[in-house]
Amino acid sequence: MSHNEPAVLFAEETIQQRVKELGRQVSADYSAVDELVLIGVLRGCYIFLADLSRCLTIPRRIDFMAVSSYEQKTTPGTLRLIMDTRTDIAGKHVLIIEDIVDTGRTLHYLLEMLGSRKPASLRTCTLLRKPDRLEKDVQIDYLGFDIPDLWVVGYGLDYADRFRALPYIGFLEEDC
Numbered sequence: 001m002s003h004n005e006p007a008v009l010f011a012e013e014t015i016q017q018r019v020k021e022l023g024r025q026v027s028a029d030y031s032a033v034d035e036l037v038l039i040g041v042l043r044g045c046y047i048f049l050a051d052l053s054r055c056l057t058i059p060r061r062i063d064f065m066a067v068s069s070y071e072q073k074t075t076p077g078t079l080r081l082i083m084d085t086r087t088d089i090a091g092k093h094v095l096i097i098e099d100i101v102d103t104g105r106t107l108h109y110l111l112e113m114l115g116s117r118k119p120a121s122l123r124t125c126t127l128l129r130k131p132d133r134l135e136k137d138v139q140i141d142y143l144g145f146d147i148p149d150l151w152v153v154g155y156g157l158d159y160a161d162r163f164r165a166l167p168y169i170g171f172l173e174e175d176c
């Protein structure tokens, strides 16, 4: 794998504009609720969640969860909760914030777990989705962009913990 600069898939301005649109849509849809709980799935979501939450015009609370990454697993498909939320979400309106939905296993796992805690509502928002890789039938209520089957980095996303701070979303050319 090359350690050269990744090729640009979405420029900074393109991402910022789409995040603003998502922020407007979420703010409009939740305009009548007392408070929206945004639950970010660490670590890749942190920049998207920071930008999206600042675009919202409704009362909101931020919380995080972390799930083990299948990259480090010998048997893909086994997910483990590493960090839980601090918020008791029973009766609350919850929006899960993901960086990227690949197979959909992570989101499926989180939807089952958080759904069992009886939130008032539970929806999903992901910046990116790889439709060709989806294995689980997960509902995505807010989507930034569909992308091809590439390993993408930047805007919070990493390759071996590199590239997270890039302001754009790029891909590593060897993946083509």
Ligand code: 5GP
Binding pocket: 041, 044, 069, 098, 099, 100, 101, 102, 103, 104, 105, 106, 107, 150, 151, 152, 153, 157, 158, 159
């Ligand atoms: P899923 O459970 O949907 O297969 O995988 C979701 C997780 O896999 C994401 O939250 C992310 O951590 C990781 N992932 C999947 N595809 C990519 C990618 O192209 N780039 C990066 N950086 N992470 C990815």
